[in-house]
Amino acid sequence: MSADSDEGSTFSPDDTAxxxxxxxxxxxxxxxxxxxxxxxxEEAKQKERDFRKKLNxxxxxxxxxxxxxxxxxxxxxxxxxxxNQEDYARxxxxxxxxxxxxxxxxxxxxxxxxxxxxxxxxxxGSKFQADSVAYRDYRYFSKKRPPTDSPSLAVGIRVDExxxxxxxxxxxxxKRAVIAVYEYCQMCDIPILIYGDTADVSKLEQMxxxxxxxxxxxxxQDRFRLMKISARSNNRDGMALRIxxxxxxxxxxxxxxxxxxxxxxxxxxxxYTGSLAANDIKQTIDRYERRGITFLAAAxxxxxxxxxxIYGNERFLDITDLQEFPARLVRVIARYL
Numbered sequence: 001m002s003a004d005s006d007e008g009s010t011f012s013p014d015d016t017a018x019x020x021x022x023x024x025x026x027x028x029x030x031x032x033x034x035x036x037x038x039x040x041x042e043e044a045k046q047k048e049r050d051f052r053k054k055l056n057x058x059x060x061x062x063x064x065x066x067x068x069x070x071x072x073x074x075x076x077x078x079x080x081x082x083x084n085q086e087d088y089a090r091x092x093x094x095x096x097x098x099x100x101x102x103x104x105x106x107x108x109x110x111x112x113x114x115x116x117x118x119x120x121x122x123x124x125g126s127k128f129q130a131d132s133v134a135y136r137d138y139r140y141f142s143k144k145r146p147p148t149d150s151p152s153l154a155v156g157i158r159v160d161e162x163x164x165x166x167x168x169x170x171x172x173x174x175k176r177a178v179i180a181v182y183e184y185c186q187m188c189d190i191p192i193l194i195y196g197d198t199a200d201v202s203k204l205e206q207m208x209x210x211x212x213x214x215x216x217x218x219x220x221q222d223r224f225r226l227m228k229i230s231a232r233s234n235n236r237d238g239m240a241l242r243i244x245x246x247x248x249x250x251x252x253x254x255x256x257x258x259x260x261x262x263x264x265x266x267x268x269x270x271x272y273t274g275s276l277a278a279n280d281i282k283q284t285i286d287r288y289e290r291r292g293i294t295f296l297a298a299a300x301x302x303x304x305x306x307x308x309x310i311y312g313n314e315r316f317l318d319i320t321d322l323q324e325f326p327a328r329l330v331r332v333i334a335r336y337l
Contacts, residue, residue: 051217052077059209062246067280068207068239075209080224087227091172092179098327099180103187106334153337154215154253156193156244157181159229160262161210166231170263170300173322177261177298178226180326181333182213188337191215193247194222197240198232199268206269207236209243215251236268238280241295245288255336257294259329263301265310278310285311294336298329 055075063069157178165171178194185192196210212229213222241260248256266277285295297311300319308316317332319325 048077052211055209055211055214058247059243062243063239066239066242068236068242071206071236071239072204073207073209073239074205075211077211078225078228080221080227084224084227088179088224091176091227092183095176095180095326096183099184099187099330102327102330102334103184106184106188106337152253153255153257153333154191154193154248154251155181155185155333156195156248156256156258158240158244158258158260159194159196160235160237160260160264161196161198161208161230161232162235162262162264162267163231163233164264164301167263167301169322171229171231173300173319173325174261175226175229177326177329178212178229179223180330182223182226184330184333190333191251191253193244194226195240195244196229197235199234199236199239199272201233207239208232209240234268235262235264235266236272236277237262237266238272238277238284241281242284242288245284245291245293245295248293249288249291255294256292257296257333257336258288259296259298259333260311261298261300262307263299264303265306278306281310285315296332298325300325 052075055077056073059075060073063071063073159174159178165174182192182194184190192213193215194213196212198208200206201208210228212225213219219225237260241258245258248258265273266281267273268277272280289295295311295315296317297307297315298317298319299307300322304318308318317328319328
C-alpha cells in the first residue's frame with residue numbers, strides 16, 4: 001500500500017505489524033510512489049482556507065495581551081510538491097528502523113495504560129517509582145489510571161527558521177529530527193504540533209508562523225510539508241513559544257511537552273534581543289509551566305550558553321552530534337510517556 005494513501009500513512013498502537021510494512025526499502029526507510037495527485041475540490045480548498053484563517057485568528061488572540069500584540073503576524077499552511085516527497089524519502093532514509101525500534105519499546109507501555117495498570121510520573125500516588133528519582137522532577141509516584149483518565153502525552157516542536165540555520169548542516173539536522181519525531185508520534189498515536197517561525201521578512205509581515213502539522217487538522221501528507229522548513233530571516237522566539245504553548249495548554253493530556261529547536265539567541269527588529277528577549281522567553285516559560293507545559297530547548301548552534309541561561313540547565317539539551325540528534329530527540333520524548 002502506498003504511503004501516499006490515507007490508510008497507509010497512519011500507525012496504530014494496536015497493530016505493530018504495520019511498522020514492518022512491505023512497502024519500504026531494504027534498509028527500512030519508507031518508499032513513496034510518484035503519483036499524479038487528484039485535483040483538490042473547491043470544498044476542500046475552502047476548508048483549508050477556513051482552517052488557515054482560524055489559525056491566524058487564534059494566534060493573534062493568544063499574543064494580544066503580550067509585548068507582541070502590535071507585531072504583524074501571518075500564519076502560513078505550506079503546500080507540498082513532488083520534490084518535497086523526494087526530499088522526505090532521502091532524509092528519512094536510515095531513520096525509520098531506529099524510530100520503529102524505539103516505538104516498539106513504547107507501544108507495550110501504551111497498550112497497558114488501563115484501569116488495572118499504574119500511570120507513572122505523578123507527584124503523589126500509591127506506588128513509589130525508584131527509577132523516576134533520577135529525573136529530579138519530583139514525580140516519583142504512580143497511581144491507578146481509570147479508563148476515563150486523560151491520554152498521557154501531547155508534543156509540540158518549534159523550529160527556529162532564522163537565516164543562521166543554513167550553516168553547518170543545522171537545517172538538514174532539524175528536518176531529520178522533526179521527521180523522526182513526527183513518525184514516532186504517528187506510530188504511538190501521540191498528537192503532534194510542528195511549527196516553524198521567522199521574523200522580519202517584510203514590514204507587513206513582522207512574524208511568520210509555518211503550521212506544518214496541527215492536531216486540529218491532521219493530514220497524512222503533513223510529513224511532506226515538513227520539507228518546507230527553511231532558513232529565512234530573524235527569530236522572535238517568545239512569540240512563537242507563547243502561541244504554541246497556549247495551543248498545547250488547552251489539551252486534556254497529562255503531559256504536554258514543548259521542544260524548541262534553535263541554533264541561536266533571539267534577535268528581531270526593532271529591539272527584540274538581549275535582556276528584553278530573554279525575559280520575554282523566561283516569563284512565557286513561567287506562565288505556561290504553571291499551566292502544565294514542560295519546556296525543553298534543543299540547542300544546535302553557537303549560542304548554546306545563551307540558550308542554556310535563558311531556559312535553565314534543567315530544560316536544556318546540548319546537541320553536539322547532529323547525526324545523533326533525531327534518535328536522541330525521539331528517546332527524550334519517549335521518556336515522558
